[in-house]
Amino acid sequence: MQKRGDTMTYGAIFRQIRINKGMKLKEAAGDTLSPSQLSRFENGLSMVTVETFYEALKNINATPQEFLFLVGDSQDNELNDAFKKIENLANTSDLINLKKLRDSWKKEVKTPYQWKHFLVLFIDNLLHVFETEQPLNQPEILDYLMQVEDWGEMELRIYTLFGFVFEVDTTYHLMKSAVKKSRKYMALPQDAKLLFTILSNNFSTFIFHKRFDYALETLKLYEEQLDKDVKLLDPHLDFLFNQGIMAFCQHDEEDGIALCEKVIELCQLFKQTENLERYEKRYQNWLHGHKDPGYKELTINIWTID
Template sequence: MDYGELLRQIRTSKGMKLKEAASDTLSTSQLSRFENGRSMIPVDSFLETLKNINTTPQEFLFLFGDDDHKEMQKIFENIESFMAEHQYDKVRELRDILRKQNPAPYSWKRFVFLFIESLLVLTDGEEPQNQPEVLTYLMQVADWGEMELRIYALFGFVFDVETTYLLMKTAVKKSQKYMALPQDAKLLFSILSNNFSTFVFHKRYDYAQATLAIFEEQLTERVELLEPHLDFLFNQGILAFCQGREADGIRDCERVVELCQLFRQHWREKRYNWRYQNWRHGYKDPEFRELAINIGVIE
């Protein structure tokens, strides 16, 4: 289905005639050709026509759907599932499938391919490798938008710590203007939580603490979101373990598990409890490290 066909479906479902939908924006013949896929119309005329049929752009895009976006969602769901179950062979298969598709530079598929490559390096016990291609892209974009924020959220663990910390200021500032959008309401907190884990992984507890301070400040303005509050409290517990405050770490982490039980967040309860047990029994081991990356930022 193309845009014109969907527009026609919406118009007819509302019992509106071509003349009513076109109004003063287009001629009826222009709109008819667009609806039948024989010509295009300017963006401003398209938006005006949506107003004429009492349809918002957000509603139109929801009804239209986005096949590419849905495909990316499915890929990330598979990555998350395979990594959680340590099915690294399947992750490699997914990487190889993407490689064969030869995705265009700076496309989402290309970034996903690079992301999988970085994850596989990490699972082999090596430090995540810097990805010049990703960093070059982020540095050359003067004004970050939604895509750049999501890329940064995913790749913060790949860059050197100083770069991740420096770019966080830009990410926080830019992501605030997207928080009114339902699909982006949690994006800032995903960035902060991923960065926190990255800084802890590298034992930069000063950066981790600074990240939590930003996290807490932003939460005061978004009290309606449950998941970021859980992440903040759990991360606070992790930092307590890192600083040798075991009793505080146990208290905060167990509180998160209890809240998950209270709100029937069974999947999150299982995930938090698994991480909590690892931290409680492993934090004194100098070799113990954890990197928890929320890869569900593509929603």
């Protein structure tokens, strides 16, 4: 058994299960290995064979399925925490600490496909947009996505984050495939908003590039999915607000104001404090900026598990 790259080790998760079951090292070791060997494994100081590991799981009355669930949960929690750090720093335009976070993660990256590597590239892009108002071209992201024949959850999340750095036509052509594949993950709590995050980020990207035809098509896909009895509040708010932005772009100020203010009223009604602050700021920017032909806004949502 080996350590997981930047999450809890298998040994640490084994220890978590053992302690939760109130078992001592000697009881968990049984006749499979010595308590000292098990202790070293739990603390990430030594390895055990796969056969020995499965025997040790039996000793603590744990199934491989239970263990793998906790492995995934550990990874998701760490990833969620990482995105919250990025989101908090980006929302406050704290570029100094955003750079420090990027540099610290860069030192931990061991492989080009490790999550932290993609997060480092994402921060690089955020910093570039802050400084130049233009995305940073990073062909390695697209190269990776194009070499994977059947996108899984990881590839969908990468596309969600990096769609704005590709050529706008590339983002558009990948969108329908990404939407179709992301639908099967909607039943998973951590991915319930993934489809809507993809659509919202793509909508913002198309508006940024003034591809209003692509933006309208994205709104249509968004509405089709919402019509399937989606009970999450955030996607409904986001859809209404994006409709307001679309109205501003089509020089329909009256509808733009009505839709954006409706979202703000709903945030107040449902006590959505963070959403209220974010939408009010964006509304004021669009209200005063939409008549300027040079006005641009690029909003990239980072999904986190509530």
